[in-house]
Amino acid sequence: MRIRDLHPNIKIRLVTDFFITLTQMAIFPFMAIYFSSHLGAALAGILLMANVIVSILAGLLSGYLSDHLGRKKIIVIAEVIQVASLLVMTLANSPLLTSVWLTYIMFLFSNVSSSIIGPVVNAMIVDVSTEKERTFIYGIGYWLGNISIAAGAALGGLLFEEHRFILFGLFLLVSVASLIIMIFFIEESLHIPSSGKSSPKLNFFQNYGKVLQDRRFMLFTLATILVMSLEFQLDKYIAVRLKDEFHASLFNFEITGIRMFSIIMLINTIVIVLLTLQVSKWLSQFDKKKVLTIGIVVYTHSFSILSMSNSFLIIVIMAFLFTLGELIYSPVKQTVLAGIIDDQSRASYMAVDSLSYNVAMLLGSLGLTLGAIVPPNGMAVLYLCLGLAGMLCYRAAIKQTGTTNKQADVSI
Numbered sequence: 001m002r003i004r005d006l007h008p009n010i011k012i013r014l015v016t017d018f019f020i021t022l023t024q025m026a027i028f029p030f031m032a033i034y035f036s037s038h039l040g041a042a043l044a045g046i047l048l049m050a051n052v053i054v055s056i057l058a059g060l061l062s063g064y065l066s067d068h069l070g071r072k073k074i075i076v077i078a079e080v081i082q083v084a085s086l087l088v089m090t091l092a093n094s095p096l097l098t099s100v101w102l103t104y105i106m107f108l109f110s111n112v113s114s115s116i117i118g119p120v121v122n123a124m125i126v127d128v129s130t131e132k133e134r135t136f137i138y139g140i141g142y143w144l145g146n147i148s149i150a151a152g153a154a155l156g157g158l159l160f161e162e163h164r165f166i167l168f169g170l171f172l173l174v175s176v177a178s179l180i181i182m183i184f185f186i187e188e189s190l191h192i193p194s195s196g197k198s199s200p201k202l203n204f205f206q207n208y209g210k211v212l213q214d215r216r217f218m219l220f221t222l223a224t225i226l227v228m229s230l231e232f233q234l235d236k237y238i239a240v241r242l243k244d245e246f247h248a249s250l251f252n253f254e255i256t257g258i259r260m261f262s263i264i265m266l267i268n269t270i271v272i273v274l275l276t277l278q279v280s281k282w283l284s285q286f287d288k289k290k291v292l293t294i295g296i297v298v299y300t301h302s303f304s305i306l307s308m309s310n311s312f313l314i315i316v317i318m319a320f321l322f323t324l325g326e327l328i329y330s331p332v333k334q335t336v337l338a339g340i341i342d343d344q345s346r347a348s349y350m351a352v353d354s355l356s357y358n359v360a361m362l363l364g365s366l367g368l369t370l371g372a373i374v375p376p377n378g379m380a381v382l383y384l385c386l387g388l389a390g391m392l393c394y395r396a397a398i399k400q401t402g403t404t405n406k407q408a409d410v411s412i
Helices: 008-025 028-039 041-069 071-091 100-127 131-159 164-184 204-212 215-231 234-245 257-283 288-306 312-340 343-370 376-411
Strands: 247-250 253-256
Touching: 008 028, 008 100, 008 131, 008 164, 028 041, 028 100, 028 131, 041 071, 041 100, 041 204, 041 343, 071 100, 071 164, 100 131, 100 343, 131 164, 131 257, 131 312, 204 343, 215 288, 215 312, 215 343, 215 376, 234 257, 234 288, 234 343, 234 376, 253 257, 257 312, 288 312, 288 376, 312 376, 343 376
Parallel strands: none
Antiparallel strands: 247 253
């Protein structure tokens, strides 16, 4: 499998997503600090929660509209919103004008745009790819995404505080380029029949009611919430525990808990950059159910040990293993998802799948609170239960998919 053999839409999105993610990660993670410093932590928290809620609703609406109106039209509309919001946001942080509230309103629109684009692009990738290609595609996307996240965070750390105008300007230029590419080079991937037999149109609530009644997909979604909630423990409970409990010395160099957490993140980034493509290519020849199981087992046990160990060597090994587990299961999980969803409602399914990450993030925050009263070995057992329960749900979803496919083959 080679990149040049992929559909042009996919190649374009891989490139544009890399630069958009890079610029977003140079800005968005620092906005909480920006709003807190100007408006106070309490009000900033409320505003950011409102931002999440509006973004979730926008994602659900975009999934519904995309399945009925087409992918390209929705993407272009969202890109126009992105360019307009970034233009005003740049002006609101320029030498001519400084406005926190204008920045927030445009930040809200920018997030709405991203939430609209996400499910539609994911559905488009499924539209124009084969099952054989998807593990390769998601592996490359995962690799590029992590590189852009690391590079964007580094860029934001250097420039955000004193050079926001430059950062917003760069994001604006990238978004303008993306809009032009979407208009002139992206092909529509959803072909809606203009006449003849077609499935009846469902309203918004009927549409998502149908999605929620899909048992296979909801098992898959529950599995994603359970497994992804472990990832959101890393920068919350695990980071806080290391800060409070960990201390080591290596060659007379003091390693505090915060430095240990930075080492974990560094190992994570290095392993992803060096091994993602090789692991993804190697795993494509094996049974998806077995690969997913092995990846989640490695991932879960690594997190469980990270939640209670204070040994430098063990933590380094677990940092490597949880990243390896993620490399193994993540692209396969996306490939399985593409095979589960209903072809007539792909964007709607992808919109609901996006919600699972918000729920997992909430569980990550709850884990921090729970960790204040539960000892580390108790958290380790909890992590094992979450991960293994997620694995069983994934396996059940895949099993039902396999049964359905067999039945389809027999009927044919």
